[in-house]
Amino acid sequence: MYSNIHMPKGFKCAGVSAGIKLGGAKDMALILSDFPATAAGVFTQNQVCAAPVKVCRAHLEHGVARAIVMNSGIANACTGSEGMVAVRDMAAETAKIIGCEPQEIFVCSTGRIGPQLPLDKIVPGIGTLFESALIEHVQETAEAMMTTDTRPKVSVAQLQIEGRAVKIVGFAKGAGMIEPNMATMLSYITTDAAVERHAFQNALKKAVDASFNRISIDGDQSTNDTVLALANGASGVKTLDESSDDWDAFSRALEKVCFELAMMIVHDGEGADKFVTVNVAGAVSDADADQAARSVANSMLNKTAWAGTTPNWGRIMDAVGYSLARVEEEKVGVFYDDAQVVAGGVRTDIAVEELIKVVSQTDFAINIDLHLGDGAATVYTCNCTEEYVRINY
Amino acid sequence: MYSNIHMPKGFKCAGVSAGIKLGGAKDMALILSDFPATAAGVFTQNQVCAAPVKVCRAHLEHGVARAIVMNSGIANACTGSEGMVAVRDMAAETAKIIGCEPQEIFVCSTGRIGPQLPLDKIVPGIGTLFESALIEHVQETAEAMMTTDTRPKVSVAQLQIEGRAVKIVGFAKGAGMIEPNMATMLSYITTDAAVERHAFQNALKKAVDASFNRISIDGDQSTNDTVLALANGASGVKTLDESSDDWDAFSRALEKVCFELAMMIVHDGEGADKFVTVNVAGAVSDADADQAARSVANSMLNKTAWAGTTPNWGRIMDAVGYSLARVEEEKVGVFYDDAQVVAGGVRTDIAVEELIKVVSQTDFAINIDLHLGDGAATVYTCNCTEEYVRINY
Incomplete structure (x- = not known):
């Protein structure tokens, strides 16, 4: 090799x-x-x-x-x-x-x-x-x-x-x-x-x-x-x-x-078969964007949803909300690649099939715009499968 | 009922x-x-x-x-x-x-x-x-x-x-x-x-x-x-x-x-079949003890080790170490129930079978003494099985 x-x-x-x-x-x-x-x-x-x-x-x-x-x-x-x-x-x-x-x-x-x-x-x-x-x-x-x-x-x-x-x-x-x-x-x-x-x-x-x-x-x-x-x-x-x-x-x-x-x-993450880039923009600061991106990337509920090919945007909103970043729910936008699922804190009318198409890929991005400032950050992560648990038994 | x-x-x-x-x-x-x-x-x-x-x-x-x-x-x-x-x-x-x-x-x-x-x-x-x-x-x-x-x-x-x-x-x-x-x-x-x-x-x-x-x-x-x-x-x-x-x-x-x-x-935690009590004593403050206990309780590596009935005390030391609590490695003691596996930051000579006996139970405690002060805290958690991942797909 x-x-x-x-x-x-x-x-x-x-x-x-x-x-x-x-x-x-x-x-x-x-x-x-x-x-x-x-x-x-x-x-x-x-x-x-x-x-x-x-x-x-x-x-x-x-x-x-x-x-x-x-x-x-x-x-x-x-x-x-x-x-x-x-x-x-x-x-x-x-x-x-x-x-x-x-x-x-x-x-x-x-x-x-x-x-x-x-x-x-x-x-x-x-x-x-x-x-x-x-x-x-x-x-x-x-x-x-x-x-x-x-x-x-x-x-x-x-x-x-x-x-x-x-x-x-x-x-x-x-x-x-x-x-x-x-x-x-x-x-x-x-x-x-x-x-x-x-x-x-x-x-x-x-x-x-x-x-x-x-x-x-x-x-x-x-x-x-x-x-x-x-x-x-x-x-x-x-x-x-x-x-x-x-x-x-x-x-x-x-x-x-x-x-x-x-x-x-x-x-090559343990048991992982999907590579996920979490981009946060529009935060009050880069440090805030980093907090929000890590919160989404580390959430077991997000990692397992990605493993299940489920575009569960609610879990993304949840993880952004409990991060230490400043968040105003009614301003948040969330995209799976370019497909916008959340605008102004609520779901858009995009078809779920469009979202499933994105999370079915082995490499996709979650793009989040907090619409509060110029802070931005990116975290790279992977999904969490049953295999991860087996490896770590 | x-x-x-x-x-x-x-x-x-x-x-x-x-x-x-x-x-x-x-x-x-x-x-x-x-x-x-x-x-x-x-x-x-x-x-x-x-x-x-x-x-x-x-x-x-x-x-x-x-x-x-x-x-x-x-x-x-x-x-x-x-x-x-x-x-x-x-x-x-x-x-x-x-x-x-x-x-x-x-x-x-x-x-x-x-x-x-x-x-x-x-x-x-x-x-x-x-x-x-x-x-x-x-x-x-x-x-x-x-x-x-x-x-x-x-x-x-x-x-x-x-x-x-x-x-x-x-x-x-x-x-x-x-x-x-x-x-x-x-x-x-x-x-x-x-x-x-x-x-x-x-x-x-x-x-x-x-x-x-x-x-x-x-x-x-x-x-x-x-x-x-x-x-x-x-x-x-x-x-x-x-x-x-x-x-x-x-x-x-x-x-x-x-x-x-x-x-x-x-x-009744999702997919869980073991109840684990994490007690931290000897911290500089109760807040420090709480940080250390949460770090151990939330570590996926600990939760999966418990699921695998593996007395992986190294993962406990690791999670205590990266918590926000003040820790001096060479003072830390770790017990599975009453079985002491770590004293002064290094492994005791207890037989691994004694430890396996503890983690084989459906309800056991991880007891950690940081030997730095009087702060104490307890967090109650559960193991993480493949079933957790399946439920959350």
């Missing part, structure tokens, strides 16, 4: 089975930069966060990275001091092989909350990643990140800066479970551009806000959510910052990669 | 089929007081609220009630000015038969959002309620309130005040759907006590906060949620207020009735 996609210059990657998951599925991945790379990162806001998240946050202070090493199958969350030791061991082992400082290694985990990592499998796994698996194409690495994702997720952007080719390659895994586990969103972005550290962090934060932070599968925020970005400068371009002529082109490319990966995550 | 339960003195009630629902199910109910009753009410906080809620709020200003008239099948929500006219017609028709002012009539609806009420069925239905159906026992009335409730819900309290028998009878309907519809919580409390108006409103608000406001089925707040209480004084006792010797006994009885009805609603 992604076997013909190669990493940016100066990056290698690997994905192997270290025996953490049952059945021999790939469960460890490595992203390695030949040169010290500028690092940026965005992490879960959850007050209960995994040991690797705590260590990544600390290592990000250092600002330079050589590698990301990760495992799937076990989240290393709620594992106390033993879990912290395991992360430091993973970083130290990787750093020893590379010959760099441990704080230049970012460690991630995803999978079951609670168990301790099996270091007797992970330490040899790190060796295998380096010794026999380092490659320049991305398929195996993306596969090793998966939990109940049904497919690997990779996005690529290429641009010209100062006449040189610059590449961005991003990986992600989505909200998925393995056994009775926690969903985790992980994403790694690599680029051979050189980017000034603070500009890179700001650009990543902005790209994440417009992508991963705009999607919702089930409203649960993981202990492990992590987005890391590494820029190693191997393309040979001058260091980019916000004053560079090419800054807009670079940050747009970064945003595109994040956005594509985020959309892949929603499309 | 409730055929041997009689109304408090001076109340009659009725439940009939007026042809709003298909198939001849009962769909209109009446609660009538022979005397002007003191009224109290608590309504949905949704900014999009049904026409009858708007009219009930206005009539509550008047403070005196003779009757509650309600229909199930259509919610009369998002129905604009035509919906308001329909509510006023229902109140006027009922008032005309009784010979009272329209503002002494409370009107409620529950069912599908959007359609206009069929007044050609409802006006004759009001006549039928009075002419042929008025009775003193409660079964038919409770049945007529139902949508996809699987059983009617009635609670009774009796107490002695000044040597006289005082009775409280409460009705409720729960979160249920009919066709693709909005869940609505309705409850009516009747008593033959005489109660001073403001004290009654305060007592009802307090009872609702400790009962209906502590339950969660799916986190969606309806456009129609309404609790109304009528006290007609027919028991002959002196008017109660907060300074009365018997005030505590009365308000406790009122709380008991509200609490029992709220528990019945959770037990």
Whole structure:
């Protein structure tokens, strides 16, 4: 699927089975930069966060990275001091092989909350990643990140800066479970551009806000959510910052990669078979629009109605009404794609068949106009089927 | 089921089929007081609220009630000015038969959002309620309130005040759907006590906060949620207020009735077959404890794990962590009933079989201690099964 996609210059990657998951599925991945790379990162806001998240946050202070090493199958969350030791061991082992400082290694985990990592499998796994698996194409690495994702997720952007080719390659895994586990969103972005550290962090934060932070599968925020970005400068371009002529082109490319990966995550939402874009316009503020859009996107009654191919606009009105956004019922307009079902807070005379036609699609939009101001926001979500419940039993 | 339960003195009630629902199910109910009753009410906080809620709020200003008239099948929500006219017609028709002012009539609806009420069925239905159906026992009335409730819900309290028998009878309907519809919580409390108006409103608000406001089925707040209480004084006792010797006994009885009805609603949650009590203690404040408890109770990942009989304590830690409550991971304790699975933020060595034994029950508690202060709160919820999704397609 992604076997013909190669990493940016100066990056290698690997994905192997270290025996953490049952059945021999790939469960460890490595992203390695030949040169010290500028690092940026965005992490879960959850007050209960995994040991690797705590260590990544600390290592990000250092600002330079050589590698990301990760495992799937076990989240290393709620594992106390033993879990912290395991992360430091993973970083130290990787750093020893590379010959760099441990704080230049970012460690991630995803999978079951609670168990301790099996270091007797992970330490040899790190060796295998380096010794026999380092490659320049991305398929195996993306596969090793998966939990109940049904497919690997990779996005690529290429641009010209100062006449040189610059590449961005991003990986992600989505909200998925393995056994009775926690969903985790992980994403790694690599680029051979050189980017000034603070500009890179700001650009990543902005790209994440417009992508991963705009999607919702089930409203649960993981202990492990992590987005890391590494820029190693191997393309040979001058260091980019916000004053560079090419800054807009670079940050747009970064945003595109994040956005594509985020959309892949929603499309692969657990048990989901419909992709729904919720647009809210006319709010008092963008923040209000965001509240209203999230309320509609997270409502179980909306998600199940979409699963049932039912144009239940009443549930949309209800969710808008109980959101924290300011709403005046008699001004609200609601559309399924372009088909307007609510005007001035009451139903239009559009035929229900027109609405059913829209919600029968695998990809449609709910467009809401509050008619109160200029605030707007979009949230991307999916339907909730019986399969979601079965997956999460 | 409730055929041997009689109304408090001076109340009659009725439940009939007026042809709003298909198939001849009962769909209109009446609660009538022979005397002007003191009224109290608590309504949905949704900014999009049904026409009858708007009219009930206005009539509550008047403070005196003779009757509650309600229909199930259509919610009369998002129905604009035509919906308001329909509510006023229902109140006027009922008032005309009784010979009272329209503002002494409370009107409620529950069912599908959007359609206009069929007044050609409802006006004759009001006549039928009075002419042929008025009775003193409660079964038919409770049945007529139902949508996809699987059983009617009635609670009774009796107490002695000044040597006289005082009775409280409460009705409720729960979160249920009919066709693709909005869940609505309705409850009516009747008593033959005489109660001073403001004290009654305060007592009802307090009872609702400790009962209906502590339950969660799916986190969606309806456009129609309404609790109304009528006290007609027919028991002959002196008017109660907060300074009365018997005030505590009365308000406790009122709380008991509200609490029992709220528990019945959770037990009859859509598709649910497990009742789960989420207790949070040791929070910085009661409000923090409430945030943490709601976060756990509303998490789809917890609700589906309970459905799968899986003691997935990681999802509990996760939901506590992303709640708005202050949490220090390394202090958190989690118990399934009395079985402690987390101490100091990490798993204890309790056998998983002990935990499975707890979550295999149809009624169990999740007890969480944040070990930060004295704040405590409880939320009552249920599991989420595939059946929930099917019901709401």
